[in-house]
Amino acid sequence: MSATPVYIICSPRPLVGKTMLARLLSEFLLLKDGAVANFDINLKEPSLLEYLPRVTETADISDTFGKMQLMDRLIVHDGVAKVVDLGFHAFDEFFRMTNEIGFLKEAVRRHVVPITLFVADTDRTSARAYPMLREQIPLQALVTIDNEYVVRGELPEDMGLGRVLRLTALPSFLKTYVDRLPFSFTEYLRNERDTSTELHQWIRRNYIAFRELEFSLLAPRA
Amino acid sequence: MAKPVVIVVGADKGGVGKTTVSRTLLDYFSANNVPTRAFDTESPRGTLKRFHPEITEIVDMTTTADQMKIFDTLNAASPSVTVIDVRAGLLSPALASLRDIGFLDAAKAGQITFAVFHILGPSIASLDEIAETANFMQGAKYFLVKNFINDTQFFQWDQSTYNSYFHRIKDATDLVIPKLNEMAYEQVEVSSVPFLKFVANKGRDDEAANYSFVLRGYVRHWLANVWSEFDRIKLTDLVGAKPGVRGGEK
Numbered sequence: 046m047s048a049t050p051v052y053i054i055c056s057p058r059p060l061v062g063k064t065m066l067a068r069l070l071s072e073f074l075l076l077k078d079g080a081v082a083n084f085d086i087n088l089k090e091p092s093l094l095e096y097l098p099r100v101t102e103t104a105d106i107s108d109t110f111g112k113m114q115l116m117d118r119l120i121v122h123d124g125v126a127k128v129v130d131l132g133f134h135a136f137d138e139f140f141r142m143t144n145e146i147g148f149l150k151e152a153v154r155r156h157v158v159p160i161t162l163f164v165a166d167t168d169r170t171s172a173r174a175y176p177m178l179r180e181q182i183p184l185q186a187l188v189t190i191d192n193e194y195v196v197r198g199e200l201p202e203d204m205g206l207g208r209v210l211r212l213t214a215l216p217s218f219l220k221t222y223v224d225r226l227p228f229s230f231t232e233y234l235r236n237e238r239d240t241s242t243e244l245h246q247w248i249r250r251n252y253i254a255f256r257e258l259e260f261s262l263l264a265p266r267a
Numbered sequence: 268m269a270k271p272v273v274i275v276v277g278a279d280k281g282g283v284g285k286t287t288v289s290r291t292l293l294d295y296f297s298a299n300n301v302p303t304r305a306f307d308t309e310s311p312r313g314t315l316k317r318f319h320p321e322i323t324e325i326v327d328m329t330t331t332a333d334q335m336k337i338f339d340t341l342n343a344a345s346p347s348v349t350v351i352d353v354r355a356g357l358l359s360p361a362l363a364s365l366r367d368i369g370f371l372d373a374a375k376a377g378q379i380t381f382a383v384f385h386i387l388g389p390s391i392a393s394l395d396e397i398a399e400t401a402n403f404m405q406g407a408k409y410f411l412v413k414n415f416i417n418d419t420q421f422f423q424w425d426q427s428t429y430n431s432y433f434h435r436i437k438d439a440t441d442l443v444i445p446k447l448n449e450m451a452y453e454q455v456e457v458s459s460v461p462f463l464k465f466v467a468n469k470g471r472d473d474e475a476a477n478y479s480f481v482l483r484g485y486v487r488h489w490l491a492n493v494w495s496e497f498d499r500i501k502l503t504d505l506v507g508a509k510p511g512v513r514g515g516e517k
Contacts, residue, residue, distance in 0.1 A: 109449070109451070116480055116481045117479050117480050117481060120480045145485065145488045146487075147484050148484070151480060151484070
């Protein structure tokens with residue numbers, strides 16, 4: 046069995062598109078593998094659980110028991126990709142804990158590949174958070190998300206040194222459309238006959254980017 | 268033949284973590300390939316023996332027979348390092364006994380390496396023991412162990428109180444044992460295995476266990492911090508061992 050990927054979608058800032066990215070990635074993994082396990086650590090933001098309730102469970106890392114419930118699942122090499130939607134309020138605690146318990150080292154031993162997707166922003170909190178991640182995470186496993194809707198083409202230089210995945214901004218009316226609870230990216234791809242629509246191409250482009258990302262990170266270990 | 272080394276771990280106050288520190292010492296020596304034997308003075312139950320049964324013997328230090336068992340075998344015993352976990356309230360009487368049998372004089376003369384790990388709790392009563400114990404410490408290495416079993420500050424916020432205790436004894440060395448996550452500590456307790464085995468996810472007989480990865484991580488991190496304190500005080504030098512790459516740190 047090839048390695049099990051664990052995607053950690055994070056930012057120390059609220060409302061930068063973490064949950065939207067988590068939805069998109071989860072739907073891609075569901076389409077590709079038929080299975081995904083999502084963990085929603087968002088108590089104060091839009092919730093992944095509301096969008097994908099059948100494959101998502103909530104997690105709380107404010108105490109040791111909650112950390113055990115989450116991390117003892119994430120470290121399992123079972124072939125099912127995991128997506129963690131890490132709320133801004135839990136950012137510091139999560140990475141403090143993973144550093145302390147040696148998550149990355151243990152993951153290597155168990156054929157689990159953590160991939161941290163850092164949603165960039167131009168503020169000071171993000172500027173402080175990124176170097177902290179760089180200290181802990183090898184550059185090839187740390188992906189900066191250049192969300193055009195957030196950084197408006199001004200991705201901080203430091204954050205662009207490693208791997209960057211670019212999310213182009215959707216027009217406001219389309220953003221409102223995809224933000225509706227019953228909306229599914231994959232269903233849209235399946236049902237929309239006109240493949241030239243902006244949304245169709247946007248979803249396809251991002252799915253291809255995810256596929257390339259996963260291939261580049263997992264293929265050598267397979 | 269290597270000089271015998273005796274390490275006494277004790278405090279007159281109970282519940283300050285004497286056995287926990289003894290366990291970290293035994294793990295440290297094991298990882299550094301230093302043959303060690305241990306005596307547990309919590310007769311007749313023995314907490315240390317529960318975690319390290321192969322190398323630990325339960326003794327009653329107040330009896331002459333058991334004192335002989337420990338000290339008359341120092342030169343004959345194959346492990347050159349002896350760790351004695353002295354139960355609560357027995358530290359001062361034990362040191363007095365050692366003085367009476369001439370053991371402290373032998374340490375002073377350099378025939379034996381003698382070290383005392385005095386475990387301090389977060390109370391004035393615990394700190395008051397320092398002066399009492401210090402009277403016996405000529406010729407011994409005296410370590411004042413601040414065990415952060417809770418969020419105590421050891422009166423560091425009151426410099427005069429702090430200095431009056433910690434700077435009173437010239438040759439004492441401070442040592443810090445950081446706090447271990449409560450659930451991790453309890454899980455090791457329940458498992459009744461040495462910290463090293465817990466970290467390695469092994470049971471009593473080296474069989475594969477299924478401890479929480481998170482709790483093992485907390486223990487590994489904590490144990491590394493404790494060992495770095497032992498490295499700082501050059502504990503391997505003290506017991507005459509060569510420092511090298513040790514197990515459990517891979």
